[in-house]
Amino acid sequence: MDKEGGFVNRPPLLTGPNYDYWKSRMIAFLKSIDSKTWKSVVVGWEHPKVIDKDGKVTADLKPEGEWSKKRMNYHMGIPK
Structure with a gap:
């Protein structure tokens, strides 16, 4: 049974129908690592x-x- 946990070191799992949920969780996950991590996604590296x-x-x-x-x-x- 593959189920995502609330662990900091594990990003949320994307399955086909849960994109909206996954997107908001992935943004929160990346921001929790470091603000520069999220900035590199938005602005680019x-x-x-x-x-x-x-x-x-x-x-x-x-x-x-x-x-x-x-x-x-x-x-x-x-x-x-």
Whole structure:
């Protein structure tokens, strides 16, 4: 019997006919994790890009190992 519980670490289960219920529960679940989590859903998330020698942003994605500590903390949900 698959039934969702009220656990913080488990998102609500979506089945075909319960979309309206699931949507409101999923929003509450994401907001309970962190306000930045919900904001990333609404606004979107953009992978850091490589900046060339002239200071222009390229289309190349910056490897995670080269992210600044501030950006890494931001994407991990660690405040400041």
